[in-house]
Amino acid sequence: MSAIGLxxxxxxxxAVYFVFVLGIGFYLKKFTKNExxxxxxxxxxxxxxxxxxxxSANLGALELLGMTGNTFKYGMFVAHFxxxxxxxxxxxxxxxxxPFYYSSKIKSVPGYLKLRFDEKTRVLNGIAFxxxxxLVSGINLYAMALVLHTFLGWNWDVSMWMSAVTVxxxxxxxxxxxxxxxxxxxxxxxxxxxxLVSLLGIIEIGSVGEIMTRINQISSEIxxxxxxxxxxxxxxNGMLVSWAGIVLGLGFVLSFGYWTTDFLVVQRAFSxxxxxxxxxxxxxxxxxxxxxxxxxxxAGLIAIVLANDPNSGFKLLSDGNQINYDSALPLLIARYYPxxxxxxxVTALLAGFMAGQAGNISAFNTxxxxxxxxxxxxxxxxxxxxxxxxxxxTIVGVFISLITAYWAKSFPSIMDYMQAxxxxxxxxxxxxxxxxxxxVWITPNGAFWGLVLGMGSSFTLYLAAKFNWISASIITLSDxxxxxxxxxxxxxxxxxxxxVATIVISLFTKKKPKEELVGLVKGLTPSTVDKxxxxxxxxxFWAIISLIIFAVLNIYYW
Amino acid sequence: xxxxxxxxxLILFIMGMLLMAxxxxxxxxxxxxxxxxxxxxxxIWWGAIMMIVGLIYILKNRKIKIE
Numbered sequence: 001m002s003a004i005g006l007x008x009x010x011x012x013x014x015a016v017y018f019v020f021v022l023g024i025g026f027y028l029k030k031f032t033k034n035e036x037x038x039x040x041x042x043x044x045x046x047x048x049x050x051x052x053x054x055x056s057a058n059l060g061a062l063e064l065l066g067m068t069g070n071t072f073k074y075g076m077f078v079a080h081f082x083x084x085x086x087x088x089x090x091x092x093x094x095x096x097x098x099p100f101y102y103s104s105k106i107k108s109v110p111g112y113l114k115l116r117f118d119e120k121t122r123v124l125n126g127i128a129f130x131x132x133x134x135l136v137s138g139i140n141l142y143a144m145a146l147v148l149h150t151f152l153g154w155n156w157d158v159s160m161w162m163s164a165v166t167v168x169x170x171x172x173x174x175x176x177x178x179x180x181x182x183x184x185x186x187x188x189x190x191x192x193x194x195x196l197v198s199l200l201g202i203i204e205i206g207s208v209g210e211i212m213t214r215i216n217q218i219s220s221e222i223x224x225x226x227x228x229x230x231x232x233x234x235x236x237n238g239m240l241v242s243w244a245g246i247v248l249g250l251g252f253v254l255s256f257g258y259w260t261t262d263f264l265v266v267q268r269a270f271s272x273x274x275x276x277x278x279x280x281x282x283x284x285x286x287x288x289x290x291x292x293x294x295x296x297x298x299a300g301l302i303a304i305v306l307a308n309d310p311n312s313g314f315k316l317l318s319d320g321n322q323i324n325y326d327s328a329l330p331l332l333i334a335r336y337y338p339x340x341x342x343x344x345x346v347t348a349l350l351a352g353f354m355a356g357q358a359g360n361i362s363a364f365n366t367x368x369x370x371x372x373x374x375x376x377x378x379x380x381x382x383x384x385x386x387x388x389x390x391x392x393x394t395i396v397g398v399f400i401s402l403i404t405a406y407w408a409k410s411f412p413s414i415m416d417y418m419q420a421x422x423x424x425x426x427x428x429x430x431x432x433x434x435x436x437x438x439x440v441w442i443t444p445n446g447a448f449w450g451l452v453l454g455m456g457s458s459f460t461l462y463l464a465a466k467f468n469w470i471s472a473s474i475i476t477l478s479d480x481x482x483x484x485x486x487x488x489x490x491x492x493x494x495x496x497x498x499x500v501a502t503i504v505i506s507l508f509t510k511k512k513p514k515e516e517l518v519g520l521v522k523g524l525t526p527s528t529v530d531k532x533x534x535x536x537x538x539x540x541f542w543a544i545i546s547l548i549i550f551a552v553l554n555i556y557y558w
Numbered sequence: 559x560x561x562x563x564x565x566x567x568l569i570l571f572i573m574g575m576l577l578m579a580x581x582x583x584x585x586x587x588x589x590x591x592x593x594x595x596x597x598x599x600x601x602i603w604w605g606a607i608m609m610i611v612g613l614i615y616i617l618k619n620r621k622i623k624i625e
Contacts, residue, residue, distance in 0.1 A: 007589075009580040013573055020569050031559045044624070049562055184562050185569055192570065192608055200595050335594050340580030340601045344573060 004151050004334045010343025017347045018166060021185070021354070025170025025178045035387045038175035039107055039366045041271040049180065050277065051284035054268040056183035058258075059190060060356030062143050064296055064349065068332075069325030071300020072307070072316070074484065075215070075224025075238035076557060077246075078300065079293045083227075084251040086289050087550045089259035090282040091543045096522075097260050098269060100437050102278040103519050107270070109263040110371040116436045116520045117512075118444035119375060124451060125429060126371030129263060130364055132425045134397060137360035138404020144353035145405070150317070151330040152346065160405055163350070167358045168398040171365070172391045176271060179355075179362040183268075186348075186355035187288075193348025194295050197329070200336040201302030211301050218308045225301075227557045234478050234485065241485035242478060249488025253495040257426035261433050264363040279539040286546045290553060296329075303328040306335075357401065365393040423462070427491040428454025428498035435502050438522045440514065446506030454498025461490045561624050567615025574608025577601045 006014075032038050045053075071078045106112050110129065114122035145160040170178045205211050212225045222238055223230040230236040231243035259265060259282065272278035306314035314335060317327040333345040369390045374381050381389070432451050435442045464470045465486055472481050476489045518524050535541050581602035588596075 007580070009576055009583075013576055016569070016572055016576070020565075020572075024565060028559070181562050181565065185566060188566050188570060189573075192573075192604075196600055196604060200598070200600065203598075204595060336600075338581065338593050338596055338599070338601045339584055339589065340577040341604065344577060347573075 007339040009340045013343035021182050024181050025173040028174035028178045032174040035383045038390050041177040044273050045271045047277045047280035050272045050281040052187050053180040053183045054281050055285040055288050056187040057265050057359035060352050065326045067296040068300045068329040071297050072303050072328050077239040079297050082293050085255045087286050089255040090286040093260045094279045094283040098279045102275050107370050117447040121448045126367050128425045132421050133360045133364040134400050137401040142405040142408035172394045176362045179358040183355045186351040189348045189351045193344045197332045198298040214305045240482040245488045249492040253427050253491040257430035261429045283542045361397045364397045365390045368393045423491040424458045427494040431495045431498040443506040443509040443511050445509040446502045449505050450498045450502025453501040457497045458494035563615050564619040567612045570608045571612030574605045577605030
């Protein structure tokens with residue numbers, strides 16, 4: 001029996017969404033005339049369009065379900081993913097890194113590595129990113145089918161193929177442009193589709209204060225309602241992690257590695273119409289990022305209260321002794337939503353899955369076309385040929401994602417590898433980018449071998465912890481730790497190894513001439529301070545406002 | 559090309575209308591199994607809010623074309 005029943009009007013709402021996104025793909029095709037339109041949405045987007053797409057590319061349904069479930073498991077500490085684990089990095093990207101990315105007119109993040117270092121560093125990152133993107137896309141597809149099967153009783157194959165074909169159709173038709181359009185629609189559907197879950201939960205329980213009080217009564221020894229006050233001793237918080245693990249692992253390496261170097265999100269800022277707009281993109285997105293805990297953290301906290309109230313009749317799904325934490329959000333939808341709203345809630349999750357997949361595929365087709373195909377296989381390819389290649393890469397990418405999804409179905413534990421894949425590619429790449437953008441004397445060979453060592457060490461540490469070659473306490477520097485704490489600390493060590501190795505190797509290898517680095521490295525690039533704009537038009541002004549709100553939230557929930 | 563906000567308005571309006579219709583229908587024939595807080599009829603007022611927001615986006619962007 002499925003957990004959520006759909007009425008006729010719910011089906012209509014879901015059908016409207018599918019027809020709508022396909023219609024947008026067809027509508028935008030006539031405006032996709034050249035490769036810049038296809039890969040960079042014509043570089044004509046406003047900061048609102050690019051900013052919401054920047055945020056939405058990260059706001060997949062896997063994240064919504066997973067983070068609500070994680071809140072049930074770890075408590076308020078999950079808010080760190082949205083605040084310290086995102087906001088400083090987004091601000092840093094907008095203020096300091098975007099001028100180097102945008103002004104060099106590159107089409108991808110690996111493209112920057114080519115200009116700053118050399119071709120081999122670009123190809124290494126391009127291949128790693130391509131593999132990561134397709135794996136994530138496939139696992140996303142698998143997870144979507146699993147959710148639809150578990151909660152709605154839908155056929156596994158039909159739901160997977162239907163969404164894959166829909167994504168393939170609209171991304172092939174108009175590339176990044178349609179991906180961005182559907183991401184923004186997804187943003188609105190997620191807010192309108194899921195906002196009421198938290199609101200109705202608060203109404204049922206009484207107030208936000210009542211939710212916190214009840215959770216504190218349930219768990220008096222471990223805190224589930226604080227952000228920092230119990231981070232001095234890992235045994236006192238639900239995530240079993242210290243403040244150092246949060247700040248160094250999540251707040252610094254994982255967050256900066258993802259938000260400043262992952263092409264999936266950065267590509268949205270590249271589509272902005274000018275440098276100022278590109279700089280505003282992540283800063284604007286930071287305001288909305290800070291608000292997402294209202295959807296997921298509050299829903300998770302409400303689920304904790306209800307699950308511990310015997311009169312509520314609320315219980316997470318379980319398979320034997322294994323609790324399915326991801327069932328928290330769908331079960332709350334089933335609990336509160338009447339006819340129509342259920343369809344909207346399911347559409348919000350579907351939109352999240354599909355937009356997440358479209359984001360991965362549109363980033364993959366760009367990196368494949370420019371950083372692997374044009375760079376290694378066909379250097380003289382014409383623009384028309386590249387446009388064709390981008391469309392072909394979209395279809396092949398979706399097909400490989402489907403294969404990965406079936407593979408994931410055969411080996412369900414592959415979900416465990418998701419975090420390893422991110423720390424394998426993004427954590428060391430952040431060290432390379434940091435040094436590349438801010439230190440003139442870092443050499444191409446230093447960057448390449450530093451990246452190889454960083455990626456290799458990250459993967460080795462993952463295997464070492466997984467197969468108990470070494471104790472997790474050596475990685476986390478603590479006697480108690482959760483899987484999440486190990487993830488944070490592993491990312492930190494991978495970054496440090498890449499950082500140190502890049503510096504040491506650079507001391508002994510040949511430097512690039514300074515004239516080749518103009519516009520790519522701080523100190524050799526003209527200042528971007530805009531003296532003409534009014535105060536409220538400046539990215540720096542909004543960055544400060546964002547940081548103030550960020551500080552207030554952290555202090556309030558301390 | 560129509561701006562994205564026009565399409566956002568369109569989908570919010572259509573879905574809001576469907577939500578509201580579902581809520582009004584369930585007033586005359588309530589479901590056998592009612593969700594928690596059913597008496598708030600959240601689909602009716604939430605559908606209305608979505609329709610209003612959608613309409614604002616449609617009206618503000620109906621004449622705008624971007625190159």
